[in-house]
Amino acid sequence: MVSLKTIFHVDMDAFFVSVEELFDPALRGKAVVVGGQRQERGVVSAASYQARRYGVHSAMPLRTAAKLCPHAIFLDGHPQRYRECSEKVYRVLLAFSPLVEMASIDEAYLDMTGTERLHGPPLRAAHQLHARIKSETQLNCSIGIGISRLIAKVSSAKAKPHGILWVIPGQEAKFLAPLDVRDLPGVGKVGEQNLRALGIHRVGDLAGLADGFLEERFGKWGLALAGKARGADAGGWFDRGVGRDADAKSISHEHTYTEDTTDIERIESTLMRLSEMVGRRLREGGLRARTLQLKLRYQDFTTITRAHTLADATQLDTEIFAQVRTLFHRHWRKGTAVRLLGVEASQFDPGSGQGDLIEGQRRQRWEQAFSAADRVRDKFGESSVLLATGLKGGFRERTHENPAGLPGKRKRDGEN
DNA sequence: TCTGGGGTCCTAGGACCC
């Protein structure tokens, strides 16, 4: 118990909305909703504080948001701009600590342990960091400080908006006790209900229970919960130190139709397009996947997933498509309207697909051909290279990516 | 309310092997 860590959790305030305001100052001070148009299928990605006053919050259906706040301005959003701003923030963070981990596009953990000589005590360092982010990006953030990721995360949420909160070492239990159980990361809607049913409402109620009780009732989740209530990063993701981002375990793309469909040509062309997107990202990451999964959501929202594991891993659009197509035809309740389709690749193999030599060479040529197609897409846009099946059925309904026609990021620059 | 898209982790059952 000699070396206590100092962890910062930096969380951007209303990130997507704030970036939009940067590009269109007329939005400032107004009710703004990012995520899509008011009558669309979809949910709110981010809402301005003005919109939140009407009960609008992220993950809420857009149509609900429109009813609650009819005068709100609805925006599709600009993912590329968010990524660029996120990278700017990341560069500022690196100036404060070499141990930075982006937890998502708008939040990060910093291990600030042992930086006192350079940046002063935690609160001073946090104020400097806050000011640097503001001056470099014109964006506000909130910063939580604690001895663990968990404490830093919870305290940054309490610091919002535009604040800094330091939980002094030793005060963790006292800080957590009055909070709602829902404030603990990992406690969602269902967990909250289950806890309330037992009369557990505040984190302090949890801390008073025996670990065995929670483990017996809720298994691993319950045990981790008991630890969190005491301020420990007990088990799971929060246990890890702050460092390099972990390698991805799966790559997926999915699409929800604007209207449900039974049109098999349309369905197959969507599967083809999703397979291409997954294949492309596998190739970009130099990955091959053994398991391919189809996701199928019907009109009534019932959702099934069906997977197949290959003997040899692949990164080819055609193989991915062949598998998910087969899975679709095997499991689709014929004639039932489809709301969503998804394709996921997982179980990445470090080695390439084996097999005999000739087969290997043939495969390699195919992979090269697809990589060439990726580069063409980078230059001329996603629609310039499509495999035959992808051409049918008018799948190009709406592209969230780059709606303003900004230049895309050219990841493969410098390659021949 | 009428429910996106991209992920992670956990559980649980069955197959299969020793």
Add this chain to the structure above:
DNA sequence: TCTGGGGTCCTAGGACCC
């Protein structure tokens, strides 16, 4: 012959996060 236990892989579903 009618029955064990552990380990690993695969599959399906679900909670949760941003």
